[in-house]
Amino acid sequence: MAGENEEERDGLNHTPLRIPGLLYVSVKMENPNLTLSGDLLPHVSGSFHLGPSWDPSKALSMERESATVWELSFVVPPNHEALEFKFVLKPKCIDNPCFVEEGSSRVLVGGAWQDGDRLALFRLDNDQVLEYRVFVEAKRISPFDLAASWRAYQENFRLSSVRGIPDVSINSEHQTGSENISSANLELDLEHYIVPSPSTSPSSALVYAANITENPRSLGGGSASFSSSMGDDGVPMINQPETVEEVHASDQSKVYQSPGMVKSQSVGTISHPQVDRGVGFPRLVKSSSSNSFTTNFNLDPGTENSIPAAAGAVAAAAIADQMLGPKEHRHLAIVMVSLPARGKTYTAAKLTRYLRWLGHNTKHFNVGKYRRLKHGSSQFADFFRADNPEGVEARNEVAKLAFEDMISWMQEGGQVGIFDATNSSKQRRNMLMRLAEGRCKIIFLETICNDVDVIERNIRFKIQQSPDYAEVPDFEAGLRDFKERVANYEKVYETVEEGSYIKMIDMASGHGGQIQVNNISGYLPGRIVFFLVNTHLTPRPILLTRHGESRFNVRGRIGGDSALSEAGELYKKKLAKFVEKRLKSERAACIWTSTLQRTILTAGPIVGFPKIQWRALDEINAGVCDGMTYEEIKKNMPGEYESRSKDKLRYRYPRGESYLDVIQRLEPVIIELERQRAPVVVISHQAVLRALYAYFTDRPLKEIPEIVVPLHTIIEIHLGVTGVEEKRYKLMD
Numbered sequence: 239m240a241g242e243n244e245e246e247r248d249g250l251n252h253t254p255l256r257i258p259g260l261l262y263v264s265v266k267m268e269n270p271n272l273t274l275s276g277d278l279l280p281h282v283s284g285s286f287h288l289g290p291s292w293d294p295s296k297a298l299s300m301e302r303e304s305a306t307v308w309e310l311s312f313v314v315p316p317n318h319e320a321l322e323f324k325f326v327l328k329p330k331c332i333d334n335p336c337f338v339e340e341g342s343s344r345v346l347v348g349g350a351w352q353d354g355d356r357l358a359l360f361r362l363d364n365d366q367v368l369e370y371r372v373f374v375e376a377k378r379i380s381p382f383d384l385a386a387s388w389r390a391y392q393e394n395f396r397l398s399s400v401r402g403i404p405d406v407s408i409n410s411e412h413q414t415g416s417e418n419i420s421s422a423n424l425e426l427d428l429e430h431y432i433v434p435s436p437s438t439s440p441s442s443a444l445v446y447a448a449n450i451t452e453n454p455r456s457l458g459g460g461s462a463s464f465s466s467s468m469g470d471d472g473v474p475m476i477n478q479p480e481t482v483e484e485v486h487a488s489d490q491s492k493v494y495q496s497p498g499m500v501k502s503q504s505v506g507t508i509s510h511p512q513v514d515r516g517v518g519f520p521r522l523v524k525s526s527s528s529n530s531f532t533t534n535f536n537l538d539p540g541t542e543n544s545i546p547a548a549a550g551a552v553a554a555a556a557i558a559d560q561m562l563g564p565k566e567h568r569h570l571a572i573v574m575v576s577l578p579a580r581g582k583t584y585t586a587a588k589l590t591r592y593l594r595w596l597g598h599n600t601k602h603f604n605v606g607k608y609r610r611l612k613h614g615s616s617q618f619a620d621f622f623r624a625d626n627p628e629g630v631e632a633r634n635e636v637a638k639l640a641f642e643d644m645i646s647w648m649q650e651g652g653q654v655g656i657f658d659a660t661n662s663s664k665q666r667r668n669m670l671m672r673l674a675e676g677r678c679k680i681i682f683l684e685t686i687c688n689d690v691d692v693i694e695r696n697i698r699f700k701i702q703q704s705p706d707y708a709e710v711p712d713f714e715a716g717l718r719d720f721k722e723r724v725a726n727y728e729k730v731y732e733t734v735e736e737g738s739y740i741k742m743i744d745m746a747s748g749h750g751g752q753i754q755v756n757n758i759s760g761y762l763p764g765r766i767v768f769f770l771v772n773t774h775l776t777p778r779p780i781l782l783t784r785h786g787e788s789r790f791n792v793r794g795r796i797g798g799d800s801a802l803s804e805a806g807e808l809y810k811k812k813l814a815k816f817v818e819k820r821l822k823s824e825r826a827a828c829i830w831t832s833t834l835q836r837t838i839l840t841a842g843p844i845v846g847f848p849k850i851q852w853r854a855l856d857e858i859n860a861g862v863c864d865g866m867t868y869e870e871i872k873k874n875m876p877g878e879y880e881s882r883s884k885d886k887l888r889y890r891y892p893r894g895e896s897y898l899d900v901i902q903r904l905e906p907v908i909i910e911l912e913r914q915r916a917p918v919v920v921i922s923h924q925a926v927l928r929a930l931y932a933y934f935t936d937r938p939l940k941e942i943p944e945i946v947v948p949l950h951t952i953i954e955i956h957l958g959v960t961g962v963e964e965k966r967y968k969l970m971d
């Protein structure tokens with residue numbers, strides 16, 4: 239009635255669209271006792287129209303769904319005629335007899351058995367009886383869904399044209415035909431393709447690593463403004479007064495407040511109360527009164543943020559460490575030790591970036607920054623003499639302030655503090671150990687460098703970049719002063735022999751070197767050692783690109799394993815020319831792809847470099863949503879769609895992955911990228927490249943799912959002795 243009236247009211251001739259709907263029926267048989275069923279394969283034999291026939295030789299075979307379950311699915315109208323059938327076991331060897339289930343035929347009406355889920359019994363030759371449990375499931379679906387799923391099925395299961403390529407391959411021959419890359423093409427002017435990088439990425443101007451460390455809260459004069467330092471999972475800690483003098487490049491003045499976040503009154507951090515289906519959340523919290531673990535959504539200020547947002551093993555191991563170790567070991571201070579210009583601040587920054595990316599709440603405290611704020615930036619060599627009592631006193635004072643700030647932050651939930659100063663005498667280190675007692679565990683990280691070239695390069699960079707010499711216009715005068723400062727430190731330098739320590743000796747040059755480890759145990763210290771063993775400062779580029787546009791991309795379908803579209807085909811050729819030109823003098827370079835054909839095909843025309851397929855580089859697994867469009871997910875699975883929109887980082891597709899899962903599986907890729915000394919071209923996927931890019935550019939976890947990684951664009955990350963630089967080339971629109 240309402241419909242008729244509406245039609246009349248708006249004067250339009252609405253023909254109601256009737257979606258008849260169909261029943262998708264899935265019939266299953268289960269026999270947990272595999273040894274009994276042996277070589278007998280479940281089939282369905284029946285009398286219904288277009289379906290199986292009663293002739294057992296024409297029975298339809300069921301698909302094996304798991305080790306013990308077989309399935310047959312079909313689509314019927316909801317008001318279908320009664321379907322009559324029986325289960326049949328057919329031997330693999332066609333000469334042997336079939337076994338038809340005992341009892342009367344089964345009748346299926348409207349997607350349900352008429353006589354209930356009775357067992358299927360088969361009497362074998364030797365009078366042995368086999369029992370199978372039987373289930374039926376029916377779902378109503380629209381013809382549109384049916385068509386979409388059929389299309390997805392067709393596209394997904396079309397045999398990949400690239401299977402058969404070994405995991406590692408090298409085609410050093412130039413290819414012929416349309417994929418030939420002539421030498422004329424090498425005239426390609428790379429500069430022509432450069433496009434600006436987003437404002438949030440590292441610029442081509444290098445940033446002095448000490449400038450992007452924590453802003454001293456104890457020296458901020460209680461300012462009401464807040465810095466935007468990121469806590470774990472990229473949620474900003476907002477309790478730190480911002481200082482005016484040094485605001486680091488990646489400080490963004492905004493404070494992120496996504497829906498569903500609450501501000502905890504007691505400590506001023508922001509945390510997520512919503513239920514998460516990804517691992518690592520809900521957070522496990524140990525009750526203080528018992529040894530049991532509880533799930534706690536009302537985070538206790540003492541424990542919040544102390545468990546990483548990262549997934550799986552990372553979270554599990556960190557939790558185990560926290561639960562089993564002494565209380566003070568729940569917070570870790572990595573105390574740097576070295577002479578000036580030994581790359582300590584750079585190593586500290588790199589370690590901070592790695593731990594943050596893994597989801598550990600980590601901060602870098604640079605004592606130099608405190609010193610400049612408290613005593614001004616123009617302190618010359620005399621200030622650093624060990625026989626200058628005022629200088630010593632002033633330096634100890636700022637070290638204490640920075641250390642106390644770090645401890646306060648830990649007590650608010652911070653997990654790993656990287657304490658960056660020379661800490662080069664036993665006396666200073668004893669002071670720090672006393673300050674840490676009962677509050678955090680200390681590991682000393684000493685960097686020793688005997689390579690005069692590396693030291694000279696570091697010193698020159700320091701004069702150019704450090705605020706200490708910003709007001710010294712004469713470079714040579716700065717150089718002399720800084721060398722004198724280093725000499726002052728050398729006179730009293732004492733290598734670490736106490737406590738827990740990691741000593742990196744001549745690791746910076748990338749040739750040989752040594753790492754010594756003393757009294758180190760636990761998950762996180764172990765990871766740190768592993769990272770440090772693999773990292774080095776050899777400058778090299780890493781080129782990140784998505785595959786050429788895929789057929790699924792054209793249709794807006796996610797996941798799958800489709801081939802390239804026409805535009806994608808063109809991109810792969812352009813990319814090959816680009817790589818050949820960009821890496822022409824880099825014969826040790828390597829091409830990494832995922833195991834999905836769109837990346838392997840994209841790498842196809844690149845010649846002369848080894849190609850390696852990594853499963854870890856496969857796109858985020860969209861589970862049951864694989865092959866759907868975002869619109870289809872929204873329409874058919876609104877709950878899933880909404881959960882993902884609310885928390886894309888932690889949302890895990892049913893039977894698929896979350897971004898946190900992707901980050902976790904990428905850790906070996908990061909370690910390998912750190913370890914490589916030659917350029918690497920990574921041809922992968924949107925979600926994966928977001929996570930890799932975030933690592934190199936130190937973007938908070940929370941932002942990862944929204945990072946823009948456009949198609950047909952190469953992001954060149956340059957890892958150098960002084961930091962990370964980025965360049966983008968857009969080869970096609």
Ligand SMILES: O=P(O)(O)OC[C@H]1O[C@@](CO)(OP(=O)(O)O)[C@@H](O)[C@@H]1O
Nearest residue numbers: 784791796797857858860923924925
């Ligand atoms: O996390 P979102 O934003 O959905 O992005 C990931 C999606 O990107 C896509 C394209 O939409 O990657 P890909 O480049 O590999 O085709 C999907 O396959 C994948 O699910």
